[in-house]
Structure formats: structure tokens, C-alpha cells
Amino acid sequence: MQISALLIGNTQVKNNVFLAPMAGYTDYSIRKLQLENGAGLVFTELVSAKGLMYGGSGSKELLYSAGDENETAVQLFGSDPYYMRAAAESEDLAPFKIVDINMGCPVPKVYKNGEGSALLKDILKAEKIVSECVKSGKNITVKIRTGLVKGDDVAVEYAKMAENAGAKLITVHGRVREDYYSGEPDFNAIARAKTAVKIPVIANGGIFTEKDAEEMIDKTGADGVMLARGAIANPFLVSKLCGVKSDYNLKAYILKHLTLMSDRYAPRRAAVEFRKFTPYYFKGMVGVKELKNAINKTESVAEIIQLINQNL
Ligand SMILES: Cc1cc2nc3c(=O)[nH]c(=O)nc-3n(C[C@H](O)[C@H](O)[C@H](O)COP(=O)(O)O)c2cc1C
Known part of the structure; x- marks a missing residue:
């Protein structure tokens, strides 16, 4: 695919290969590694606007970026336009230039509160959220799905709404809730959303290989791609797409991931958080079952490092 810098409002990002927001996965450690591997922009996990405004330490922790704020977009979710704007204007978000609004989360807990993908059935509320957030002076971006149920296609309508309300980029996840x-x-x-607006449109969904990324761009004409599970399962997909030589091989990448998590989290938490990455990292390896079992049993990062050194 064609790699090019992209202007998001008044912020230029170095290329059009983005790391998606993924709750439970794209914490500081993965974002840092994927920036090193060449990503043009990385997104935080979804952060509750209300949680942030009530001073929740969990919400604040998700923002930790250690100097990478210029290449990191904060993704907010919520249904109240005023909380959303207040969160965008808060001290916590001061270092960040790009704020993304989640209009795609399918999870019932979020949906039932009128947040995430529920905004796809209330365009007036969605418009109010975007226009209020724009008043924060941040470059506002919006991430949508194509609708709620099969047969829906709200992407054009929402892309136009977002552009008219002042958003600077839209990401379309090409699936319904x-x-x-x-x-x-x-x-x-x-593709229809792309041609409907002038702001950049980023395509997301099902990109696991370089070929998938080519196909996505060929078929949609989008300005760039956003990788989610594909970037976790293949930590070097972003570098391949960007034509960047990674400083890591798989073992070095995994060890760095563990180190970065250990820098931030208590040892037990780092070990437990690491477990969910093992199905991705060790897929297809010989003896993987034993290795995964051993990692899932231990609460010690040191022991995991030892296991990796013995097996990779
Ligand atoms: C475990 C998991 C967590 C996710 N968390 C978020 C999130 O916090 N915010 C968001 O906008 N999308 C979230 N997504 C959706 C992804 O950003 C992406 O849109 C989706 O996975 C489709 O891309 P893919 O097919 O390349 O994985 C999540 C997806 C997964 C699988």
C-alpha cells in the first residue's frame, strides 16, 4: 500500500498505518512497541469520559504515554456531550493533540448506556458530542461501525455528520454491531464513506496480512488503514506495511513487552496481563501448549522471561 504522511487537523502524522484502540491490549507497552515498529498513530484503549471527570485512577492510568503523546490519540467514550467535552478539555488530556470518539463499541454494558455503537442510532446526540468536543480545540476524530444490524449502512451519513460537526478524520470499521x-x-x-467526505477516512477490519491491507485500500480507496488484532498477532505487520526495519525479532519484542509492562505494573499484574497475549505470540509454535500452560500458572515475570529464553 502507498505509505504517506497524513494531516489530521493541524497535526501531521508520519504515516497512514494506525494501531487501533483495543481495550485490554493497547496499553502503553504495546503502543510504544508499535510506534517503534513504525505506526503513524496509536490509540489508547477506550477511556470513559465520566470516569476521567470523576477522577478515576483506572481511567487516568490508560492515558500514560511517556513522551509519545504527539503520536497517540486518546479515545473517549460516553453519551453526554458535556462530559465528553469536559474530558477533552481536561488537564489529563492536555499533552494530547488528537481525541477520538468511540461510536463502535458493541459491548452490552456500554451499548445499554447509550455509549459506543448505541450512538449509531442517535445521530443528533452523536453530532452534539462531536461539535461539543470540537470546541475543546483538539483535533477530533470519530471511529464508527457501518451500523447495528446486518443490512444497515450508516457510514456515509455519519461520515458527513462528523465532517460537518468539525471532525478531522473518521475511521470506519466495516462491520455492524x-x-x-x-x-x-x-x-x-x-468506499462510499470515503467518497462522501473530504476529511481523511481510515479503513479498519480484518487486516491480518500485507495482502489484506492492499485489498482494503484497493477496494475502499481509503486514506490509510487501522490494524487491530492483526498487529497483536503479527507484531511486525505494521513495520512491513510501513517499510520500516524493526529493531526486534519475535523473542526480543516479547521480552521488551514484558519489560515495559513490569515498569508500569506490579509484578503479579504484569504476569497476568501477559497471559492474554500468549495465544497470539505463540500460535503455531512447537510445544506451545506446555509453554502456555507454564506461563498461565506463574505469577512471576522473571519466571516468564526464563520460560521465553528457554523456548524461543
Ligand atoms: C479485545 C478487543 C478490544 C477492543 N477495544 C476497542 C476499543 O477500546 N475501542 C474501539 O474503538 N475499538 C475496540 N475494538 C475494535 C478494534 O479497534 C477494531 O475495530 C476491530 O477489532 C476490527 O479490526 P480487526 O478485524 O483488524 O481486529 C476492540 C477489539 C477487540 C478484539
Whole structure:
């Protein structure tokens, strides 16, 4: 795919290969590694606007970026336009230039509160949220799905709404809410959204290989791609797409991931957080079952490092 710098409002990012927001995965450590591997922009996990305004330490922790704020977008979720704007204007977000609004989360807990993908059935509320957040002076971006149930296609309507309300970029995840994360993305819906607006449109969904990224760009004409599970499963997909030589091989990448987590989290938490990455990191390896079992049993990062050194 064609790699090019992208202007998001008044902020230029070095390329058009983005790391998606992924709750429970794209913490500081993964974002840092993927920036090192060449990503043009990385997104925090979704952060509750209300949680932030009530001073929740969990919400604040998700923002930790250690100097990478210029290449990091904070993703906010919420349904109250005024809380959303207040969060965008808060001291906590002061170092960041790009704020993304989540209009795609399918999880019932979020949806039932009128947040995430529920905003796809209330365009007036969605518009109010974007226009209020724009008043914060941040470069506001919006991440949507193509609708709620099969047959929906709200991407054009929402892309236009976002652009008119002052958003500077839109990401279209080419699936509806009821798809969650499965199935082929709706290339046509993304393509229609792309031609409907002048702001950059980023395509997301089902990119696991370089070929998938090519196909996504060819079929949608999008200005760039956003990688989610593909970047976790293949930590070097971003570097391959960007034509950047990674400083790491798989073992070095995994060890650095553990080190970065240990710098931030208590040892037990780092070990437990690491467990969810093992199905991705060790897929297809010989003896993987024993290795995963051993990692899942221990609460010691030192022991995990030893296991990696013995097995990789
Ligand atoms: C475990 C998990 C957590 C996710 N968390 C978020 C999130 O916090 N915010 C968001 O906008 N999307 C979230 N997503 C959706 C991804 O950003 C992306 O849109 C989706 O996975 C489709 O891309 P993919 O097919 O390349 O994985 C999440 C997806 C997964 C699998």
C-alpha cells in the first residue's frame, strides 16, 4: 500500500498505518512497541469520559504515554456531550493533540448506556458530542461501525455528520454491531464513506496480512488503514506495511513487552496481563501448549522471561 504522511487537523502524522484502540491490549507497552515498529498513530484503549471527570485512577492510568503523546490519540467514550467535552478539555488530556470518539463499541454494558455503537442510532446526540468536543480545540476524530444490524449502512451519513460537526478524520470499521469482530468487512460501505467526505477516512477490519491491507485500500480507496488484532498477532505487520526495519525479532519484542509492562505494573499484574497475549505470540509454535500452560500458572515475570529464553 502507498505509505504517506497524513494531516489530521493541524497535526501531521508520519504515516497512514494506525494501531487501533483495543481495550485490554493497547496499553502503553504495546503502543510504544508499535510506534517503534513504525505506526503513524496509536490509540489508547477506550477511556470513559465520566470516569476521567470523576477522577478515576483506572481511567487516568490508560492515558500514560511517556513522551509519545504527539503520536497517540486518546479515545473517549460516553453519551453526554458535556462530559465528553469536559474530558477533552481536561488537564489529563492536555499533552494530547488528537481525541477520538468511540461510536463502535458493541459491548452490552456500554451499548445499554447509550455509549459506543448505541450512538449509531442517535445521530443528533452523536453530532452534539462531536461539535461539543470540537470546541475543546483538539483535533477530533470519530471511529464508527457501518451500523447495528446486518443490512444497515450508516457510514456515509455519519461520515458527513462528523465532517460537518468539525471532525478531522473518521475511521470506519466495516462491520455492524451484531458482527462484533467476525466476518469480512463491508468494503463498499467504507468506499462510499470515503467518497462522501473530504476529511481523511481510515479503513479498519480484518487486516491480518500485507495482502489484506492492499485489498482494503484497493477496494475502499481509503486514506490509510487501522490494524487491530492483526498487529497483536503479527507484531511486525505494521513495520512491513510501513517499510520500516524493526529493531526486534519475535523473542526480543516479547521480552521488551514484558519489560515495559513490569515498569508500569506490579509484578503479579504484569504476569497476568501477559497471559492474554500468549495465544497470539505463540500460535503455531512447537510445544506451545506446555509453554502456555507454564506461563498461565506463574505469577512471576522473571519466571516468564526464563520460560521465553528457554523456548524461543
Ligand atoms: C479485545 C478487543 C478490544 C477492543 N477495544 C476497542 C476499543 O477500546 N475501542 C474501539 O474503538 N475499538 C475496540 N475494538 C475494535 C478494534 O479497534 C477494531 O475495530 C476491530 O477489532 C476490527 O479490526 P480487526 O478485524 O483488524 O481486529 C476492540 C477489539 C477487540 C478484539
